[in-house]
Amino acid sequence: MPYEIMSGKPREECGVFGIFSPDRNDAGSLIYLGLHSLQHRGQESAGIAVSQDKGINLYKRMGLVDNVFNKSIIETLSGWAGIGHVRYSTTGSSLAANSQPILINSIKGQVALAHNGNLVNGYELRIALEKKGSVFHSTLDTEVIAHLIARSQYNDIPSALLDSLKTIEGAYSLVVLTRDKLIGVRDPRGFRPLVMGKLGEGIVLASETCALNIIGAEYVRDIEPGEMVVIDENGVQSYSFNPEVEPRFCIFEYIYFARPDSSFNGNNVHLIRKDMGRQLAREAGDLLKKIDVVVPVPDSGISSAQGFAEESGLPFQYGLIKNRYVGRTFINPTQEMRNLKVRMKLNPIKNIIRGKNIALIDDSIVRGTTSRQIVNMLKEAGARDVHLFVSSPPVTHSCYYGLDTSNRQELIASRLNVKDIAREIGADSLTYLSIEGLLSTVERKEKGCCVACFSGDYPTRTGNGKLALEKNVPEIKSGQ
Amino acid sequence: MPYEIMSGKPREECGVFGIFSPDRNDAGSLIYLGLHSLQHRGQESAGIAVSQDKGINLYKRMGLVDNVFNKSIIETLSGWAGIGHVRYSTTGSSLAANSQPILINSIKGQVALAHNGNLVNGYELRIALEKKGSVFHSTLDTEVIAHLIARSQYNDIPSALLDSLKTIEGAYSLVVLTRDKLIGVRDPRGFRPLVMGKLGEGIVLASETCALNIIGAEYVRDIEPGEMVVIDENGVQSYSFNPEVEPRFCIFEYIYFARPDSSFNGNNVHLIRKDMGRQLAREAGDLLKKIDVVVPVPDSGISSAQGFAEESGLPFQYGLIKNRYVGRTFINPTQEMRNLKVRMKLNPIKNIIRGKNIALIDDSIVRGTTSRQIVNMLKEAGARDVHLFVSSPPVTHSCYYGLDTSNRQELIASRLNVKDIAREIGADSLTYLSIEGLLSTVERKEKGCCVACFSGDYPTRTGNGKLALEKNVPEIKSGQ
């Protein structure tokens, strides 16, 4: 069972990767390594499509990158260009038909697409396309985009894609592979990240810089919001669309999603998280006086806890230790095995916890269940008071841009005020970072961020998108 | 490795099965059993789609029916109606994307389709559809039909399907599932079989009657060439289309494909095969005088050998024994292990073979490789003369109707005359059944048969169909 499910964190839907490197033939290997680095962005399915002499070859399956691919499969995925995808379903059921990349044949040739994000008008477009006679094999927005490309008046795929982008709204970072081109696109608000790197003569696209690092590629720049890059034998061509729209980078990438070793626009995620922790300490005020020791929830709270401790001058202690082996939770816990799910992952060090007033630092609270178990576990280990500090504001609204924060009803902060959340969780106090405080850590560096899940202030219309689709259209499932 | 590959027999592409039975909820189990009975028609992939409250649920995968499905998967496939498919690829590569049924969403709702046969204008239609903006996920003719349904002016699926049938040419026996209907179609020439049965209040469609038998369903009738049946809560509606075209049932169903316990239009396949053997004996003339003993190639030659022996009065002997366990042929044979592939399957009984003049009976010869190994093995076992008798005519032409007889160049009888084939195979003589003789065994019973693979006299234009598709359009492959 993936860490994210157990941790009650918001779930990122996807990671994408692309490479164009005509002077070498190991696209499959490089994409495998890139996807391995992006595994935290999606653990449900993984897929690689590469351009080969015979055409585009696709292999995808449910499971972790490491389980989906092996040596002999990677050997069949040699090629000079390709794309890859890891996915985490936002729907309850895990559907093999919804794994990516998707590969289609159209009159314009073969196209493979992989997508990170969520369209707010995906359902409307789907209905409109079906009315014109299109048939769909999945519930993916990616398939909607593929149909728009196929039906565009433009015959070459880059133009047809650019044409299609006029129609779609919402969050998307796309990598697209044709027989001889790699294309990368980021929506006008730039909700989801997409960075570009250089590997020898080749060009690499990836959701995060950590995927450049693993293959030894050099970071070049982030793809801009509203930018499409077309990479082929003639080099990189950049096209801008909807330049008037203001950027709204998903601030949760900084808070939780991205790997701490990744950077966006040169801003290292771990260091931003430390700043969030520092700001949280500044906002904590007199509460700090009650604290003996700062304890992070590993791994997600470590960066901000370090900042918190440094700013507050309070001692930092690893009071909770994480088991590096993931266990399956098929055991029915008996009474003695309280908090078993959390216990399989975390264990307190009593020598550190016992009799102490603890500042427990985590990055975010979604449903509150895990936090309650951790607080409970600390109390059982002898903690005196547990003051919970969260390095992001209360999550009160659902995300429409590709992040699974659960239904709004499940968000504890949409139901309860801070005091009541603290009571439900069993914490002696609960302090969230303010929206302003949060933005202050990033603002200098990012031109604009989306904080809709904290404020409800959505930068686009929200559509009835995925919700409508999942509700009205019966599920398309297929064997893996 | 499936038996067919080892035996050098023509390969049938598909078997289909459908059930509509609103008074019960075990569609998945029944289809599983049906597909198990039809396994000989396709061993590459298997799939089941059932109509459930939430919509149509599909599970398909590469492998034998027995490996693809297990108890827990079948339990997820409960429902009152559904279709199933087993497939054998006609292309070299085994493609997960080409497994069936396919399931699509269109403005007319969900539709699942499973197809046995081959369209001769599939490639043309695909190109025309792509020009109108359709995108394809596979190289299946089935997907072409799905697009035609989606684009038809008719809003209900039965009408849209009937409308689509005007456009497609070639061989097809189709089962189609909507949320509330099961539809069966057979092309105007009726190349491929499709029979109807009754199970309590429910209706069953299947490629062969053996699939009715296993679930205890009662045979009702064969679907007629050029007939579409629509089965729903109101019962069975029959529609006729293209009634002026003459039937051309694939005679290879009688010769090799169909299970001996199946019947078409009441004609039992095993008994027809016995008649072929009888006719072969009648055509053998004086050659019979040279024979000591009649030995069948098991299992394919057993029925005709029995007829041959009965007609000729010669003794019938099981001189070749088949290993009922299939083995993998990854062993590199050394010199002593001559004919290893055949030997893993067949073993001669020396006490029967030694010193005898043998009439070796098989149903057909395609490439001749297996026959040569068998003759060789009999000679090594001490046979004096081996006279090979084949209960069908020389296969000289490729099939365009859904049967994989290999490329024409690989057909031994398109390269060599009978004498030379005998020499290449190492047989002391070789006798084929005549086309007239063959037809005489069936003609009384079937209104018309396709014998194009023997005569080159194709009942439709042949198109450039699959060939064009496989050559021009790069492969769409996806992980299983």
Next chain:
Amino acid sequence: MPYEIMSGKPREECGVFGIFSPDRNDAGSLIYLGLHSLQHRGQESAGIAVSQDKGINLYKRMGLVDNVFNKSIIETLSGWAGIGHVRYSTTGSSLAANSQPILINSIKGQVALAHNGNLVNGYELRIALEKKGSVFHSTLDTEVIAHLIARSQYNDIPSALLDSLKTIEGAYSLVVLTRDKLIGVRDPRGFRPLVMGKLGEGIVLASETCALNIIGAEYVRDIEPGEMVVIDENGVQSYSFNPEVEPRFCIFEYIYFARPDSSFNGNNVHLIRKDMGRQLAREAGDLLKKIDVVVPVPDSGISSAQGFAEESGLPFQYGLIKNRYVGRTFINPTQEMRNLKVRMKLNPIKNIIRGKNIALIDDSIVRGTTSRQIVNMLKEAGARDVHLFVSSPPVTHSCYYGLDTSNRQELIASRLNVKDIAREIGADSLTYLSIEGLLSTVERKEKGCCVACFSGDYPTRTGNGKLALEKNVPEIKSGQ
């Protein structure tokens, strides 16, 4: 699910294979092929041990030969000498710890052993050894023999083995591998078969001749009852022990176990079975007049049915067709699916059965369940009368020599007389072959046969052997 379980036949416990061939290095491949040929003798587990430079290397696992081994495993099993084993458990549970060969280290060096048969004093010896401080890892008689070798006063393994044979009683055909020797042993009564062949300079041992045929080895002779052969670089040495005991070859090898293409002492099994059918017809008397058609239960009844038809002059018809694909029986049959287990395997041809008085021929009846389902199925298919003819006598006693005829209580013939069996099975009459008739088909050829399961006349004391072991000693199970 293996064929045997479904068929209700007695189950053979084991097949063994050995090779010594210092001029080649592909022992693993050859043993794989041999075991593939012997698969019918045991489907539960398979194992191969080969002598390599570093020592003896063993690989064994639960499953069919084809599933246990693959190319890369076989490549690790190269070597100049080795043994192999296929096993079918006689106990209810399938135990990984009980798979063979077993490989042990003793002061005399490494020894691998594989065993077909059953010791009647195995339990006594085990207790005696445990009293001396031996520890056991399995419930195998093979392990008892290994301990006897280790504790023998003789230092070389052949002498120690010969020494051990004085102590053990019952049925055993053994192949034993040391670092530089292959040894074969057959118990003094020769209950279980063991044949010797020649492959170039090498020597092959196998349970049946079909395993010689597949690798192109030439049959030399059967190992004699009470003979031990030691094969090493100096050639084959033969040792005789207990020569005064009369041979008692298990007649069920001829009736059912052995493959029809195998021969013992030059007697082909299929032809002996035909003779059994002939004799059965002779014993049938006036009953023959009531018969229209002779129908075998495939595959086990085919040989005797052919003899029966030839002797009686009655027409032979394949009225029951066997599905060559094995299906899993996890489906819960509903009312319409009567006889589902048998139906997944067999299907009647109504055109042959309808209105006919049928002589249904099978080789044996153990529990009667399958026979009842088959008779029932024939009646449903329209048979008028079904007269069941069985080419062996009633099985009334359990076997103590390595054959699983179930507990005596489960043997239908130990509970009921022939008339009552017929009634329970639903047959219109039931005719068994007489013991005398059976022996007459074999006697000329084999010096002496064991017919204890028909007569209760056991050629040895029966001991409390396996029974005791399974009852008193808790199961040793281990993960596969």
Next chain:
Amino acid sequence: MPYEIMSGKPREECGVFGIFSPDRNDAGSLIYLGLHSLQHRGQESAGIAVSQDKGINLYKRMGLVDNVFNKSIIETLSGWAGIGHVRYSTTGSSLAANSQPILINSIKGQVALAHNGNLVNGYELRIALEKKGSVFHSTLDTEVIAHLIARSQYNDIPSALLDSLKTIEGAYSLVVLTRDKLIGVRDPRGFRPLVMGKLGEGIVLASETCALNIIGAEYVRDIEPGEMVVIDENGVQSYSFNPEVEPRFCIFEYIYFARPDSSFNGNNVHLIRKDMGRQLAREAGDLLKKIDVVVPVPDSGISSAQGFAEESGLPFQYGLIKNRYVGRTFINPTQEMRNLKVRMKLNPIKNIIRGKNIALIDDSIVRGTTSRQIVNMLKEAGARDVHLFVSSPPVTHSCYYGLDTSNRQELIASRLNVKDIAREIGADSLTYLSIEGLLSTVERKEKGCCVACFSGDYPTRTGNGKLALEKNVPEIKSGQ
């Protein structure tokens, strides 16, 4: 590939777990959870044996706990008492036959044993036993102990075990299961840990306290060196043997093996590691002045780095980020992918590293390969100087007590002096903790520690044990 192999750390051979709890029936579940917590002690194989009504039931297999067991297997392992084991092979090859627990039948009944440690006279005892006629199925010391029990003059297993302990020398923490007893033993020097806990009325034994925590058991005490505890319905009986020998607890448990959240004799491992880091800083002297920032190698160096930073007052920074997903290293690295193995696991944050003089903290160096790659990666990320600090002394000698420090030739510190190691690793300086410094962190708390791998001062004769066995006796391998 397990973390340990990639990290070049010494490898612990085993973790053990046992439970006796007659008032409940979920021994399998509890042992599964315990083994999950002990996974870091062995990743090669896992096994569970439980006492059930029918006897002792064992399931074991190669692989991680999470892969070996699933819900349905655990359900077959219900019971009131049981033992479990995780194993890491010290030999090159991974042998299924060497997985534990082992289960044997002897005249004293069934016994299952699981063992952590290594006997120095295992080979001698084996030879002596073989001379008396014992046969061995594995190369495990555990099997030697089983034979000693079986051959002891005492009839009850606890007495026979105590009797056997007189004979064996070396390191062993044993859990033993009989039909109605759980026994725990720790060798007289107490090389390997074994703790006791209480779960309701039940008693739990485990290698580490983290395995008590996960099931909610309460820590009672450590089993004493030279103590045997027998747990049955009458409670816990303690027996002392060889009390005169001085304790020698393996100090590597504190340095690297044990989980940081575990405690021995109440001493928390993480806090001891912090103390090691503090002491290391104290020993660093003027070198500290050259340092800008303290960076741990995660996860192994984190605890000591924190102590180092606190003591030195230097800033602590997460300059290396660990990928929480394990990847397979089947990719052949090209030139750009330098240090790929380390890079799949660790990634530097350039913003932290660039231009800095770094104190890189790790817990130990064995072969030096990984350290070289990490230093190299930091330099490529822009580090100015990299000063490597190691919180343990140079490993110069092999371990004979159950820890795989590789052959002595592979130990970099047995070949080179500190300066040369620094050069080979590419570090600008290298500082090891002194033996005295190390002992000072532990001494107050543990009565005596084994530091033989640093000093060569072995507390027992070393024997020719395993080495001899692996060299002289050919490998016993069997399929998993």
